[in-house]
Amino acid sequence: ADLIPLKSDTKGNYLLLAVDNYIGHGFVFYQKTKSAADCYRSMSKLFRHYRRNGHRLRNIRSDPDKPLLAAADLIEDKFKGLKMRHANPEEHERIFENFYKTIKADTICIKEQLPYALPQQYIKYAYAYAIDRRNSMPNDKTTPLTPSILFSGTRSAADLLPFGATVMVRKGRGKRALDGTLAGKTELAVVLGTLPRQSGYIVLI
Numbered sequence: 001a002d003l004i005p006l007k008s009d010t011k012g013n014y015l016l017l018a019v020d021n022y023i024g025h026g027f028v029f030y031q032k033t034k035s036a037a038d039c040y041r042s043m044s045k046l047f048r049h050y051r052r053n054g055h056r057l058r059n060i061r062s063d064p065d066k067p068l069l070a071a072a073d074l075i076e077d078k079f080k081g082l083k084m085r086h087a088n089p090e091e092h093e094r095i096f097e098n099f100y101k102t103i104k105a106d107t108i109c110i111k112e113q114l115p116y117a118l119p120q121q122y123i124k125y126a127y128a129y130a131i132d133r134r135n136s137m138p139n140d141k142t143t144p145l146t147p148s149i150l151f152s153g154t155r156s157a158a159d160l161l162p163f164g165a166t167v168m169v170r171k172g173r174g175k176r177a178l179d180g181t182l183a184g185k186t187e188l189a190v191v192l193g194t195l196p197r198q199s200g201y202i203v204l205i
């Protein structure tokens with residue numbers, strides 16, 4: 001796991017990215033700051049995500065960033081049996097670094113294929129979509145299955161509607177018109193990815 005700044009000046013928002021060492025399943029959590037408190041919240045979500053899918057997370061390995069180091073004690077106190085391990089300052093976790101390079105390249109490709117410039121505030125959705133796509137592909141550790149199937153027993157919906165696709169959505173209030181259909185206003189929207197832990201899509205109207 002590691003923190004990735006979303007802006008070049010490192011004063012903007014962050015993503016905490018993580019990858020499972022055994023099946024290559026990726027995870028992403030959005031953070032407003034690089035604080036130990038935000039790192040703790042993201043790590044807590046990661047631990048609960050494992051537990052919700054019937055797995056036990058025992059070790060988290062990361063680079064020795066100060067916020068991650070500060071969050072380690074909080075995490076180990078809260079979740080008994082979970083240990084955080086850190087690489088030496090001059091080293092990087094090889095598996096994570098390869099994962100990040102792949103996801104970063106995928107995100108760049110996603111942006112370049114769009115017929116418009118993606119505003120900076122939506123880059124986090126592109127990263128999440130890139131990870132979702134990778135989770136839906138077999139890799140050298142999971143073939144012929146996918147990381148998503150092995151981790152949660154479900155298939156990803158990322159392939160159904162691509163990132164940046166334009167769709168028509170109905171904004172209703174649960175009321176029905178005279179013909180029985182749901183009443184509401186239909187508007188143009190842009191797909192920003194799939195909803196976590198449930199079926200559906202994130203859209204920008």
